[in-house]
Amino acid sequence: MSAAQPPRATAWLVGVMVALALFGNYYVYDSIGPVADLLQQQRAFSDSQVGLLNAIYSLPNIVLILVGGVLVDRFGAARMTLVTAAVCLAGAALTAFSPNFTGMATGRLLFGIGAETFGIATLAAIADYFGGRSLAFAMGLALAIGRLGSFGADMSPTWFSAAYAQGWQPPLVIATAFAATSFAASLAYWWADRGPRKAGLLPTGRTAERLVWRDLLHFGRAYWYLLALCVLWYSVILAFRSTFSIKYFQHTHGLDLATAGEMNSYVFLAAVFATPAFGWLCDRVGRYAPFLAFGTLMLPIALAVMALTGWSLWVATVLIGISFSLVPAVMWPLASRLVAPNRFGTAIGLMWVAQNAGIGGANLFAGWLNDSAGASAANPAGYAPMMAFFGTASVLGFVCALALWLTAGRRRHEVRAAASPGRAAAG
Ligand SMILES: C[C@H](NC(=O)[C@@H](N)CCCCN)C(=O)O
Numbered sequence: 001m002s003a004a005q006p007p008r009a010t011a012w013l014v015g016v017m018v019a020l021a022l023f024g025n026y027y028v029y030d031s032i033g034p035v036a037d038l039l040q041q042q043r044a045f046s047d048s049q050v051g052l053l054n055a056i057y058s059l060p061n062i063v064l065i066l067v068g069g070v071l072v073d074r075f076g077a078a079r080m081t082l083v084t085a086a087v088c089l090a091g092a093a094l095t096a097f098s099p100n101f102t103g104m105a106t107g108r109l110l111f112g113i114g115a116e117t118f119g120i121a122t123l124a125a126i127a128d129y130f131g132g133r134s135l136a137f138a139m140g141l142a143l144a145i146g147r148l149g150s151f152g153a154d155m156s157p158t159w160f161s162a163a164y165a166q167g168w169q170p171p172l173v174i175a176t177a178f179a180a181t182s183f184a185a186s187l188a189y190w191w192a193d194r195g196p197r198k199a200g201l202l203p204t205g206r207t208a209e210r211l212v213w214r215d216l217l218h219f220g221r222a223y224w225y226l227l228a229l230c231v232l233w234y235s236v237i238l239a240f241r242s243t244f245s246i247k248y249f250q251h252t253h254g255l256d257l258a259t260a261g262e263m264n265s266y267v268f269l270a271a272v273f274a275t276p277a278f279g280w281l282c283d284r285v286g287r288y289a290p291f292l293a294f295g296t297l298m299l300p301i302a303l304a305v306m307a308l309t310g311w312s313l314w315v316a317t318v319l320i321g322i323s324f325s326l327v328p329a330v331m332w333p334l335a336s337r338l339v340a341p342n343r344f345g346t347a348i349g350l351m352w353v354a355q356n357a358g359i360g361g362a363n364l365f366a367g368w369l370n371d372s373a374g375a376s377a378a379n380p381a382g383y384a385p386m387m388a389f390f391g392t393a394s395v396l397g398f399v400c401a402l403a404l405w406l407t408a409g410r411r412r413h414e415v416r417a418a419a420s421p422g423r424a425a426a427g
Helices: 008-029 033-043 047-058 061-075 077-097 101-130 135-159 161-165 169-198 221-253 257-285 289-308 313-338 341-372 380-408 411-419
Strands: none
Touching: 008 077, 008 101, 008 135, 008 169, 033 047, 033 135, 033 161, 033 169, 033 221, 033 257, 047 061, 047 101, 047 221, 047 341, 061 077, 061 101, 061 341, 077 101, 077 169, 101 135, 101 169, 101 341, 135 161, 135 169, 135 257, 135 313, 161 169, 161 257, 221 257, 221 289, 221 313, 221 341, 221 380, 257 289, 257 313, 289 313, 289 380, 313 341, 341 380
């Protein structure tokens, strides 16, 4: 980090642009779930095909996200945000305007190739402008605005009911418009970044985030628990909440599309406010692992409530809302405490490689389970294998959080790590 920093007003302007760019990007990511039922009714897509439309976002990133991190280091956050936002826009347009499944899947593939590197570039953008001052809070806020995009996608059947009444395509055209907004915000960020960058007010190279192949597997035990937890938790939360939950609510709880979308959206809405708040809280009390364990425990309880009881869906929604707000708010700062600062980029890159494999696999496996069991409105019991799968994965995630707590998350570890980041990795 250079000694001089960009003016605070410029930093917040960039923060707003990056947050807007994230908003559009997260809207597109979550635009498939609300049209899943329409795609089945009007285009006869199977659950496996619907699952593939989200899985194909993740699958290329099992490899590409490592390359993406290196490109961000080499070409800078602003240029990579702009380029990847353009790729995402092309992918969203191809998804909306393709006449067949292959074209749609290609669109989602393109979107996925752009979107994960876009995620790293936007995190790097916030680090460029807020490094050393309110970084966690700024990241939490940007992530919160991104969640607002996910909330918007779930609310879209209500907000854009006329579009949904016309079928599967107009909602995806709206998603393309949000991708265009994301591109415009990225362009504005790139433009605003030129002055401070030329004036030498921003980091010129992020060597600490470069991938060092020989170091790839040399992390402490606690890091591997965090990686496993990241894979298991994100696989359940994203494959369920972003792909199958709306349909599940429609078919097993008898909700109409708009109500099911609204119910799903409250999880994201809660995260908008709670993610920065939980981050602030953890920083204040200086404890992370216990909060992480609590957040991960909420997920299997919520799934059990949904699958095994006749309780109101509100109960499960509140529990998932807590989990979805708490876990990301803690996971990323905790990662920075578990590894040495100059290996943070490698650590996140590796986590996202495994996470993308998990999310892609979970989408495909859950779709296959539903198809095999004939899950539908006429056969709601057919969703039981999918719920058992998600339940098992989320329990395993909780076990990893407990192991992490015992390995490096006790008070003595976390106090020591606060004094010297990365030292808890030795635990
Ligand atoms: C910050 C974190 N993002 C990720 O983990 C991404 N690899 C996947 C995000 C997919 C939804 N846009 C998060 O969003 O919590």
